Amino acid sequence: xxxGPDNRALLIAxxxxxxxxxxxxxxxxxxxxxxxxxxxxxxxxxxxxxTARPTLAEEALAPHRLxxxxxxxxxxxxxxxxxxxxxxxxxxxxxxxxPIFIGGSGLYFKALTRGLSAVPPVAAEVRDDVRARxxxxxxxxxxxxxxxxxxxxxxxxxxxxRARIARALEVMEATGRSLTDWHSDGLPPLLPPEGVxxxxxxxxxxxxxxxxxxxxxxxxxxxxxxxxxxxAARGLDPLLPAMKAHGVPALIRHIRSEISRxxxxxxxxxxxxxxxxxxxTWFRHxxxxxxxxxxEEAMRTLEDTALR
Numbered sequence: 001x002x003x004g005p006d007n008r009a010l011l012i013a014x015x016x017x018x019x020x021x022x023x024x025x026x027x028x029x030x031x032x033x034x035x036x037x038x039x040x041x042x043x044x045x046x047x048x049x050x051t052a053r054p055t056l057a058e059e060a061l062a063p064h065r066l067x068x069x070x071x072x073x074x075x076x077x078x079x080x081x082x083x084x085x086x087x088x089x090x091x092x093x094x095x096x097x098x099p100i101f102i103g104g105s106g107l108y109f110k111a112l113t114r115g116l117s118a119v120p121p122v123a124a125e126v127r128d129d130v131r132a133r134x135x136x137x138x139x140x141x142x143x144x145x146x147x148x149x150x151x152x153x154x155x156x157x158x159x160x161x162r163a164r165i166a167r168a169l170e171v172m173e174a175t176g177r178s179l180t181d182w183h184s185d186g187l188p189p190l191l192p193p194e195g196v197x198x199x200x201x202x203x204x205x206x207x208x209x210x211x212x213x214x215x216x217x218x219x220x221x222x223x224x225x226x227x228x229x230x231x232a233a234r235g236l237d238p239l240l241p242a243m244k245a246h247g248v249p250a251l252i253r254h255i256r257s258e259i260s261r262x263x264x265x266x267x268x269x270x271x272x273x274x275x276x277x278x279x280x281t282w283f284r285h286x287x288x289x290x291x292x293x294x295x296e297e298a299m300r301t302l303e304d305t306a307l308r
Contacts (some may be wrong), residue, residue: 017211047248139159
């Protein structure tokens with residue numbers, strides 16, 4: 001790669017449990033890099049174990065940024081992450097280090113390389129009102145309201161898609177503009193295409209699913225249930241992003257004695273496997289510029305590429 005020092009960046013994406021964190025840490029140690037979280041769930045400080053955040057020992061081996069910085073009560077968005085990422089990117093570049101963006105959230109990577117819609121923050125009172133109506137009247141009633149004010153968004157949303165119906169309605173009520181209109185404006189990308197190496201890790205599917213299942217069991221053994229019990233005790237809105245992390249709803253049901261530990265674990269494992277499938281599909285169609293590689297191919301690519 002030939003690029004100016006101000007443009008260099010490494011992007012490591014891939015499905016959950018594909019080995020991204022270990023690869024990012026190895027590169028950071030070898031090439032004076034800073035690992036920057038690009039995962040929408042690993043931002044939450046309440047979910048270190050269940051989201052498989054880097055351990056304290058791993059974080060001590062190289063600088064890690066934007067991990068565990070957000071409280072679970074915050075409705076953290078891709079736009080908020082971009083603001084934080086821009087600040088960290090400027091700091092990393094000022095230090096002359098290599099920024100290594102690593103994670104599995106396609107929208108975050110898309111914001112980095114292609115920009116993001118410019119939807120302004122929604123006032124808490126508007127969001128709370130919409131959520132209260134959702135709980136009282138149900139998603140079908142809110143969908144009918146959305147059809148009246150934003151028929152374009154309503155037409156593409158399933159009647160049972162509670163979170164997206166609420167989001168579209170709250171944006172319309174807060175701003176007087178539809179999400180479609182806001183998406184047409186957009187924010188510029190943080191990273192220009194020149195100087196960026198973008199990799200998507202592609203482990204063999206059966207091996208990946210086995211790793212997902214084994215990791216979920218390991219997380220339960222390492223304190224995930226205590227973590228979720230503490231989260232459940234806070235009584236937070238179930239529509240908050242942190243409350244919808246893979247495994248959280250099922251484990252909360254287990255804590256409430258509604259289902260067994262084994263049933264909760266199987267739901268969590270299945271949800272995570274389905275998420276991995278969606279990650280493959282999303283990156284294939286939304287970010288085809290990422291190079292699909294195995295971990296071994298990625299290591300060889302990075303050893304042969306002048307990133308600094």
